[in-house]
Amino acid sequence: MTVNIQRVNDVLEEYYKLFYKTEDMAFKKEELKLLTHTELHIIESVGQDTQLTMNELADKIGITMGTATVAISKII
Numbered sequence: 001m002t003v004n005i006q007r008v009n010d011v012l013e014e015y016y017k018l019f020y021k022t023e024d025m026a027f028k029k030e031e032l033k034l035l036t037h038t039e040l041h042i043i044e045s046v047g048q049d050t051q052l053t054m055n056e057l058a059d060k061i062g063i064t065m066g067t068a069t070v071a072i073s074k075i076i
Helices: 002-030 037-048 054-061 065-075
Strands: none
Touching: 002 037, 037 054, 037 065, 054 065
């Protein structure tokens, strides 16, 4: 069972790496260099739930509160 959980984890990690790499390539191709991935995900998350605290926002998109704070400061 533990081997299966590790395999699922490995597959998910690889998926996210490929997802962000593909997203990054699309941004470069379209020359959308004004916002980072994190900033775009923050805008998307806040647009879905305007009552999020900084901690809830960080948890929702899987970043630290410090990263969220810096990204929010850059967006504003």
